[in-house]
Structures are given as structure tokens and as C-alpha cells.
Amino acid sequence: MSSSKEVIRARKKLFNTLCERAFSHLSGEESMTVSLVSEKTLYARLNHSKIRQSTNVDQSEVEIQFVSNSRELKKSMTLTWDEGEDFKRLQLLIESARKEAEILPETPFIVDPENNASSDQDILLERSNNEEVIDQIFKPIQGIDLAGLYTDGWVIRANQNNKGQKHWFSTESFYLDYSIYSEKQKAVKSCYAGTTWNQKDWEANVNDSNHQLSQMRLPVQDVKRGEYRTYLAPAAVAEILDTLNWGGWSGSAYKQGWSPLKDLIEGKRKFSDKVTITEDFTQGFSPKFNHQGEVAVDTLTVVEKGELKNLIVNSKTAKEYGDLKSTAAGGSEGLRSLKFHTGGLAKADILSSLGTGLYVSNLHYLNYSDRPKGRMTGMTRFACFWVENGEIKGPIKDLRFDETIYNVFGDNLLEITDFSEVQPETMSYGCRHIGGARVPGLLVDKFAYTL
Amino acid sequence: MKVNARKSLESLNSKADWTGIRFVEEDSRTLFVRDERLEPSHQEINSGAMVEVLVDGQFSYAATPDTSELGLKRAYQKAMGLAEIAKSWKLTNFTEEQRPKATGSYSTPKANDLDTAGIEQLVQNLVDATKAMKTSDEVMSRHAYIMHSQTKMRYVSSSGSDFEQNFTQNLSNLSVTAQRGGDVQTRSNGMDVGQAGAEFFNREKLLKQGTQIGEQVLELLSAENCPSETMDVILAPSQLYLQIHESIGHPLEIDRILGDERNYAGWSFVNLEDFGKLQYGSSLLNVTFDPTLPFEMASYMYDDTGARADKQYIIKDGQLLRGLGSLESQSRAKIDGVACARATSWNRPPLDRMANLNIEPGTSSLKEMISSVERGILMDTNKSWSIDDYRNKFQFGCEYAQLIENGEITKTVKNPNYRGMCTPFWNSLKGVGNNETFEVWGSYFCGKAEPNQTIRVGHATPYCLFSDVEVFGGAK
Ligand SMILES: [Zn+2]
Numbered sequence: 010m011s012s013s014k015e016v017i018r019a020r021k022k023l024f025n026t027l028c029e030r031a032f033s034h035l036s037g038e039e040s041m042t043v044s045l046v047s048e049k050t051l052y053a054r055l056n057h058s059k060i061r062q063s064t065n066v067d068q069s070e071v072e073i074q075f076v077s078n079s080r081e082l083k084k085s086m087t088l089t090w091d092e093g094e095d096f097k098r099l100q101l102l103i104e105s106a107r108k109e110a111e112i113l114p115e116t117p118f119i120v121d122p123e124n125n126a127s128s129d130q131d132i133l134l135e136r137s138n139n140e141e142v143i144d145q146i147f148k149p150i151q152g153i154d155l156a157g158l159y160t161d162g163w164v165i166r167a168n169q170n171n172k173g174q175k176h177w178f179s180t181e182s183f184y185l186d187y188s189i190y191s192e193k194q195k196a197v198k199s200c201y202a203g204t205t206w207n208q209k210d211w212e213a214n215v216n217d218s219n220h221q222l223s224q225m226r227l228p229v230q231d232v233k234r235g236e237y238r239t240y241l242a243p244a245a246v247a248e249i250l251d252t253l254n255w256g257g258w259s260g261s262a263y264k265q266g267w268s269p270l271k272d273l274i275e276g277k278r279k280f281s282d283k284v285t286i287t288e289d290f291t292q293g294f295s296p297k298f299n300h301q302g303e304v305a306v307d308t309l310t311v312v313e314k315g316e317l318k319n320l321i322v323n324s325k326t327a328k329e330y331g332d333l334k335s336t337a338a339g340g341s342e343g344l345r346s347l348k349f350h351t352g353g354l355a356k357a358d359i360l361s362s363l364g365t366g367l368y369v370s371n372l373h374y375l376n377y378s379d380r381p382k383g384r385m386t387g388m389t390r391f392a393c394f395w396v397e398n399g400e401i402k403g404p405i406k407d408l409r410f411d412e413t414i415y416n417v418f419g420d421n422l423l424e425i426t427d428f429s430e431v432q433p434e435t436m437s438y439g440c441r442h443i444g445g446a447r448v449p450g451l452l453v454d455k456f457a458y459t460l
Numbered sequence: 461m462k463v464n465a466r467k468s469l470e471s472l473n474s475k476a477d478w479t480g481i482r483f484v485e486e487d488s489r490t491l492f493v494r495d496e497r498l499e500p501s502h503q504e505i506n507s508g509a510m511v512e513v514l515v516d517g518q519f520s521y522a523a524t525p526d527t528s529e530l531g532l533k534r535a536y537q538k539a540m541g542l543a544e545i546a547k548s549w550k551l552t553n554f555t556e557e558q559r560p561k562a563t564g565s566y567s568t569p570k571a572n573d574l575d576t577a578g579i580e581q582l583v584q585n586l587v588d589a590t591k592a593m594k595t596s597d598e599v600m601s602r603h604a605y606i607m608h609s610q611t612k613m614r615y616v617s618s619s620g621s622d623f624e625q626n627f628t629q630n631l632s633n634l635s636v637t638a639q640r641g642g643d644v645q646t647r648s649n650g651m652d653v654g655q656a657g658a659e660f661f662n663r664e665k666l667l668k669q670g671t672q673i674g675e676q677v678l679e680l681l682s683a684e685n686c687p688s689e690t691m692d693v694i695l696a697p698s699q700l701y702l703q704i705h706e707s708i709g710h711p712l713e714i715d716r717i718l719g720d721e722r723n724y725a726g727w728s729f730v731n732l733e734d735f736g737k738l739q740y741g742s743s744l745l746n747v748t749f750d751p752t753l754p755f756e757m758a759s760y761m762y763d764d765t766g767a768r769a770d771k772q773y774i775i776k777d778g779q780l781l782r783g784l785g786s787l788e789s790q791s792r793a794k795i796d797g798v799a800c801a802r803a804t805s806w807n808r809p810p811l812d813r814m815a816n817l818n819i820e821p822g823t824s825s826l827k828e829m830i831s832s833v834e835r836g837i838l839m840d841t842n843k844s845w846s847i848d849d850y851r852n853k854f855q856f857g858c859e860y861a862q863l864i865e866n867g868e869i870t871k872t873v874k875n876p877n878y879r880g881m882c883t884p885f886w887n888s889l890k891g892v893g894n895n896e897t898f899e900v901w902g903s904y905f906c907g908k909a910e911p912n913q914t915i916r917v918g919h920a921t922p923y924c925l926f927s928d929v930e931v932f933g934g935a936k
Contacts, residue, residue: 050911051542052910052911053546054720054909054910054911056551056718056719056720056722057551057719059549059550059551060518060546060549060550060551061551061552061720062519062521062809062811063520063521063542063546064520064521064522064523064542064808064809064911065521065522065523065535065538065539065541065542066522066523066807066808066911067522067523067524067525067526067535067538068508068523068525068807069525070504070506074500081500082500082501082502082503083500083501083502083503084502084503084504084505085502085503085504085505085506086504086505086506087505087506087507087508087525088525089525089526089527089528089531090525090526091526091528098505102505105503108576109501109576109579112576112579112580113498113501113579113580113583114497114498114583114587115497116497116498116499116500117497117499140541140542140545141545143545143546143549144545144548144549147549156719156720156722156723157723157910158723158724158910158911160911186723186910187723188722188723190719190722194727196722198723264601265494265600265601265637266600266601266637266638266639266644266646267601267637267644267646271644272642277642373726373848373849374846374847374848374849375846376844376845376846376855376857377844377857378844378855378857378877378934378935379857379875379934379935380844381643381644382934382935383935384934384935386844386846386855387846388846388847388848388849388853390726390848390849407848407849407850407852407853409846409848409853409855409879411855413935436912437910437911437912438907438912438913438914439914441911459855459879460853460855460879460881
């Protein structure tokens with residue numbers, strides 16, 4: 010069996026060859042960017058501390074961004090890693106793009122490929138068999154009711170264009186995203202993530218969750234709808250930031266009228282001066298290059314002391330709107346490596362500073378209830394407690410909140426924790442996603458629960 | 461498909477108790493016109509196979525893009541390797557009964573394929589649709605977006621299954637956003653979806669919708685905010701389809717009830733003991749799993765395990781009868797289900813998905829329902845959705861609403877929202893529209909499962925009237 014390093018080296022070589030051959034067949038006025046998304050992943054889906062489904066996935070896709078005759082087209086196809094087969098498919102794909110470029114109308118604001126810079130980064134281990142970990146997972150969870158997903162493997166993100174620009178990024182990691190349950194269906198959520206499985210760390214992680222679960226066995230507290238002082242743990246804050254990432258920081262979303270942060274962008278509203286948010290690629294969650302191989306700066310200030318400093322903008326949007334500057338953003342103009350800066354609230358002081366109110370570990374299923382005004386709704390989930398005079402009284406039944414972001418990050422924000430936690434990207438729609446965010450906890454006054 | 465499926469299966473010389481291969485090839489096109497100009501068009505051609513083995517009572521899977529005999533052999537070995545390790549920790553004990561023999565073929569009924577000339581014409585139609593939305597200088601952006609997917613699946617198994625299904629599925633989303641003062645409003649066609657050929661993107665329909673939403677977005681800018689009070693609500697199918705999806709579909713998925721989804725999409729307030737007993741809604745509520753309506757999104761002959769799909773009552777006269785559970789879930793839960801094991805593509809295993817889930821038409825005309833309301837509201841077109849992980853406490857927002865006072869529609873209001881609890885809400889159902897109010901909706905993008913999968917679902921429903929719903933407006 011080949012190690013991940015060998016397989017990835019072989020794929021790099023073949024990707025280079027495919028690109029070279031494809032670029033050599035372009036005519037003088039045509040240009041093209043080729044992007045690669047590739048992975049080998051083991052997924053083991055767990056329920057009741059047993060395996061429900063296990064799947065090995067080997068998948069790779071290339072996308073061409075083809076420009077000719079003032080037309081731009083995107084086409085993508087599956088790679089099999091057989092050079093003959095893949096080159097044949099790629100030629101057909103380019104040929105169909107060429108034909109369609111003749112019949113389709115002109116594309117506005119095309120950004121022609123350029124050779125800005127190249128990069129090559131492999132963050133790899135020498136593992137050949139990630140299945141062996143499966144046995145290790147189960148030892149400390151016997152007698153515990155656990156559900157979740159073990160994900161392990163490597164991913165590649167790469168692109169090249171016919172002007173000679175080349176970017177390559179690969180990384181190898183695992184995560185066990187899980188929750189454990191009491192007899193009365195109360196739950197605690199956690200995630201054990203890393204690059205090398207360490208049995209002691211895994212056992213400690215489970216013990217920690219189990220300890221939290223014991224607090225969920227306290228009597229359930231009946232909390233009526235209303236406004237409560239609330240501690241939002243990092244995972245809950247990350248959900249709010251995820252929702253804001255849906256158009257909130259995007260230059261084009263703002264220009265087209267669907268930014269939930271319109272009033273912040275226009276300076277009509279402000280967040281608390283405690284709030285600073287940056288896009289920080291030095292955190293290593295994802296590559297600095299975007300789908301066109303444009304490279305972002307290491308750190309970009311998005312919000313500084315409550316005021317918006319920069320929108321997230323790709324070069325196409327910048328070309329369309331003269332007053333926006335490109336930040337080498339991706340297609341959806343979201344934050345790819347968010348860092349919410351910490352404050353002064355120590356972990357040991359969270360409950361006493363909260364006093365009486367709600368401790369919310371996780372939020373779930375957020376959506377806008379009035380998007381242009383930055384108002385959102387969602388549910389509490391997993392380990393959420395009613396706290397009285399700094400003491401946990403017991404878990405709550407799930408509550409619905411409905412609040413504007415200007416209350417949560419603004420007028421009602423009391424304190425930010427002096428620590429933050431990495432929220433690894435665990436999405437796998439289509440393929441395994443990469444990325445992450447580093448987020449602290451927030452103490453908020455008068456957080457509105459409506460159901 | 462260019463593969464010789466049966467020969468590929470035989471050449472595996474499988475040592476498993478049962479073996480299947482599911483080949484999937486999908487060709488998807490996306491066109492997006494913004495403000496009368498075509499953005500870069502996109503086409504994705506995606507293909508591969510999932511090899512499934514049953515060893516010692518457990519299915520294990522390996523997905524490969526390489527559908528050559530050698531590629532499938534490698535995937536088979538991967539799946540067998542996984543089965544070996546997983547068997548000490550298996551949750552379930554399945555047999556070949558969960559993979560019945562299935563043969564035959566299904567194709568979406570369609571008149572036209574989307575060829576090059578068709579694309580050229582369609583782009584022009586989308587350009588003209590956004591032109592029709594330009595009703596005022598207050599209009600900020602105009603979008604016309606379509607997706608057109610052709611999916612071929614071929615399935616062979618060691619128990620003699622050999623079937624093929626060819627789906628052509630479509631989405632069209634028109635939307636217009638306008639601004640006056642600090643207020644921004646968006647009006648859309650709510651995303652039309654369905655199975656059909658290129659004829660789905662009918663020019664007259666696109667232009668009519670473009671004109672209508674262009675007018676209504678201005679109407680919204682002039683409208684009052686939706687009042688906050690408890691009142692009767694009539695939901696149009698363009699909203700009700702998602703209410704069905706979130707508060708009937710998901711909680712009735714048997715794998716959720718069994719806890720498979722607890723760490724991601726969530727659990728369910730419904731228990732296995734509730735089937736055959738729970739009064740889910742009022743006696744007017746009749747819900748079917750119906751894979752037979754030809755143009756609805758998730759009409760098919762077999763699910764992805766080879767189970768034959770047919771129409772079944774899920775809720776009859778308000779009473780919960782059966783779950784949305786595949787043969788695997790049925791064997792675990794020991795309750796009746798439907799043929800609903802589906803996978804998003806070749807790279808994911810199948811699990812319980814809701815397919816077409818419909819409310820059967822009743823007897824009221826829309827006019828009768830409106831005239832029966834003293835004070836209420838008619839809400840149209842979903843804008844926002846949120847529900848808890850047990851599927852109890854929901855909140856929805858709509859784009860457009862009209863107040864009903866003393867049996868008549870009196871004025872348009874903006875930013876309408878409502879919230880409630882699942883079974884009390886369905887038990888407050890007091891009017892179900894007749895056939896003339898029945899519309900077919902659905903979604904391209906229902907998300908579920910770890911690893912994550914999106915699936916295409918259909919929901920057809922008439923207009924329905926609910927009493928005493930908590931209604932409220934936008935931010936103050
Ligand atoms: Zn869904």
C-alpha cells in the first residue's frame with residue numbers, strides 16, 4: 010500500500026502534466042485556469058458507540074475557467090488519475106467551452122489570468138493506514154452513548170493558469186466530531202481533531218465530555234421566553250459568525266442589496282469597541298490562494314474596535330465596482346480564516362460574571378428573521394444551562410432566540426473571554442471542506458428568547 | 461453509461477455475502493443572468509461508482525471515480541478491508557433482504573433536451589426576464605438563475621438487481637431587490653423546481669414571473685410592516701412546501717428517530733411508539749409519500765437499494781401511520797416505511813431521505829378560505845426557515861403577505877414571519893384547499909447526514925388555513 014505522501018506526489022506530477030498538455034493546445038487569444046480539488050477520506054459514522062456506516066472515498070475534480078473572445082465559461086469534470094482517460098476528457102471539456110464561447114453573449118468584468126506568484130505546500134504525514142484508528146476510538150467509549158463522525162484523510166487544493174502561475178496545497182488530518190447522551194436524551198458536543206491520533210488525548214477528551222454530561226443530569230429547568238443575560242460559548246459564537254459569513258462581509262452582496270451588515274458597512278450602526286475581527290491566514294486553516302490563484306495578505310482587519318475596516322472582495326467584484334478593492338477573496342466572498350479577537354473574561358470567572366442567566370454551549374439552525382437589519386433567529390442546542398448567582402442549576406429545554414447582531418456584538422455585549430477556541434471546518438457537502446475559525450466566548454446582556 | 465456493469469460486478473469475484481455497484485453520472489448546467497448580463501456559465505460532469513459489500517451483517521462502502529475493472533476491483537478491496545475492521549463494532553445486523561432484486565428502468569418524461577441552440581435561447585429568455593424586473597430606479601439588482609441536471613444511475617447487485625434510472629431535474633430562481641430609504645426588499649419566484657426536459661424553462665412563464673416580482677417588490681417597499689399578533693394564517697404552497705419539509709418530513713425520518721443524525725441534523729420529537737397512534741394534525745391533514753407524480757422532483761421507480769417506490773399514506777385523517785424509513789430502517793425499527801434510501805451521488809452511501817412528500821387536496825376553494833377569516837394573513841414565498849433539532853419549535857419568514865379583514869384581502873404587508881410548535885400547529889389546520897389550489901414545489905438542496913449529503917425533494921400541496929398562529933414583522 011502506498012503512503013499518502015507517495016500518492017500525493019504522483020497526483021502532483023500528473024496534475025502538472027495534464028495542465029501542461031492542456032495549456033499547449035490553447036490558441037493565442039485563449040486563456041485558462043485549471044483548479045483541482047482532491048481527497049482520499051475514510052468516514053466512519055457512529056451511533057450508540059457503534060459503526061452505522063463506513064465509507065472510503067477517493068474523489069477528484071478539476072474545473073477549467075476558460076476565457077476566449079470576451080467570454081468566460083467554467084466547466085468541471087471528475088478525474089480518474091489515468092492520464093490517457095483524463096486528458097481525453099479534458100480535451101472534450103475545452104472543446105465544448107470553445108464552441109459555447111461562440112454562441113453565448115459577452116461576459117461582463119472578466120479578470121484575465123495573470124502570473125502573480127506561485128506556491129507549493131504539503132503538510133503531510135507518512136501514514137498508510139488510517140483504518141487502524143477505528144479500534145482505538147471504541148475503547149474509551151464503551152458504556153457511553155455516542156453519535157458522530159470520524160473523518161480521516163488528506164485533501165489537495167491546487168490551481169494553475171496558462172500564464173505560468175502555479176499553486177499547490179495539501180494537508181492531512183482527522184477529526185472525530187461527536188456528541189454523547191444521557192439516559193434522558195441530554196447531550197454534550199465535542200470534537201477531537203489533530204494530525205496524529207493520540208489515545209491519551211482522546212481519552213481525556215471523552216472524560217471531559219462525560220464530566221459535562223454529569224451536569225446535564227441535574228433537574229431540567231423550565232425557562233420561560235424572555236430576555237436573559239447569556240454566556241455564548243465559542244461554538245455558539247461560531248454559529249453566529251457562520252451565518253454572518255453568508256453575505257455579511259461580501260462586497261458584491263452589499264452592492265446588490267442583500268448584506269445583513271448594511272448598516273454597519275454604511276456606518277449607521279456600530280459593534281462594541283471590544284469587537285475586532287480579522288482574516289488571519291497565519292492560522293494555517295486554509296491556503297492563502299483563491300480559485301484564481303490570487304494570494305491574500307497574511308492578515309486583513311475586517312472589524313476594528315466595532316467599526317468595519319474592510320469588506321471581503323474578489324477581483325471580479327472589484328472590477329465591477331470601482332470603489333471596492335480586491336482582497337483576493339473566493340467566489341462567495343466569505344471569510345476563509347476568521348479570527349475573533351479575545352477580551353478580558355477569564356474562564357474561571359464566566360459563571361460568576363454571568364450571575365443569573367443562561368449558559369449556551371451551542372446554537373443550531375440559524376437564519377435571518379430580517380436580513381437587511383441584521384436580525385437572526387436560531388435554537389439553543391446540546392449543553393445549555395440555567396445559572397443562578399454563578400451556580401449551574403440544571404439543563405434547559407431548547408429555546409429559540411431572535412436578536413439583531415447589533416445587540417449581540419454591540420450595545421448588549423458585556424465581555425469577551427480571554428481565550429478562544431479553534432472551530433475546525435467539519436462540512437463535507439460534495440467533498441471534504443477545509444478551513445476553520447478561532448473564536449472566543451461572549452457574555453451578552455438581554456439576549457432575547459422568543460419561543 | 462459506457463461501463464459494462466454486469467461484467468464489472470462478476471469480475472470482482474466477490475467474497476462478500478452480498479455485493480452491489482451503483483454507477484452515477486451527472487451532467488449539470490448552471491446559467492446566471494444578473495442585470496441582463498450572463499455571468500460565466502457553468503457545467504459540471506461528475507461520474508463514479510460506489511461499491512457496496514455486505515459482510516457479517518454490515519454494509520461497507522468504497523467510492524471510486526475509476527470505473528474500469530481495475531478501479532472497481534481496488535474499491536472492492538477497500539470496502540472489504542473496512543468491513544473486516546468494522547465488523548467488531550457493527551451497530552446493525554443486515555441481510556440481503558435490505559437489498560431486494562430490482563430490474564427495469566425509469567426516465568423523466570420530457571419533450572426536449574437542452575442543446576446548444578436551446579442554451580442560446582434560454583440565455584435570451586433569462587436576459588429578458590431580468591429586463592422585465594426593472595420596474596423602477598429603486599431596483600438594485602435583478603437575478604435569473606437556472607440549474608438543469610441530467611443524472612444517470614445504473615445499479616447491479618449479486619442478488620440479480622439490474623436497473624437504470626435517468627432523471628432530468630430543473631430549478632429556476634428569479635429574484636429582484638429594491639431599496640427605498642433604509643429599507644431593502646427582495647421578491648422572488650420562490651424557486652421553481654421539477655422533473656422535465658428543457659421545456660421546463662418556458663419563456664412566457666419566465667417573463668410573467670419577472671414582471672410580477674418586479675411589480676410586487678415595489679408594492680413591498682410601500683407596504684406597512686407585518687403586525688405582531690396571534691391570528692389565522694393561510695399559507696400558499698410556495699411557503700407551505702417548506703413547512704411540510706421541516707415539520708413533517710424530517711421528524712418522520714426513521715433514521716433520525718433511531719438517533720443516527722443526533723450529532724448533526726438532529727433527533728426527533730416523534731417516538732417509534734407514536735406510529736399508528738399520534739394525532740399529528742387535525743382530521744383534515746392527509747400526507748402521502750408519492751413517487752408517482754411525473755413532474756415532481758423526487759419521482760422514481762426504485763430507491764438506491766432497489767426497493768420499489770409506491771404511493772403510501774404517511775398521515776391519514778391527521779393520524780400518524782408510517783415513517784419515512786428505508787428497508788434498513790424498517791428492519792431496525794420494526795415499523796412500516798417507504799422506499800426512500802437515497803444517496804446524493806456515487807460518493808456517499810444511501811440513507812433515509814424524504815423524496816416526494818405531499819399534502820393531499822381537500823375541498824375548499826381559496827376564496828372560501830379567505831372569506832371564512834375574520835382577521836388573518838395570507839403568506840407567500842419562503843424567505844427564512846429555522847427549526848430545533850427535535851423539530852418542535854419552528855420559525856419561518858415569507859417575502860410577501862396580505863392582511864385579511866372580515867373575509868377580504870385588504871392590504872399588502874412586508875417582513876411577515878410566524879412561529880409555532882409542530883403538532884399544535886398541524887392540529888390547528890382548519891381548511892385545506894381543493895385541486896385548483898394544488899401546486900408542485902420542492903427543493904434541490906435538502907442537507908442531511910454525516911458525511912454531508914444534499915438531496916432533491918418534492919412537496920406538492922394546496923393552500924391551507926391554520927388558526928391562531930403567532931405572527932410578527934421585521935426589526936423595529
Ligand atoms: Zn431538509
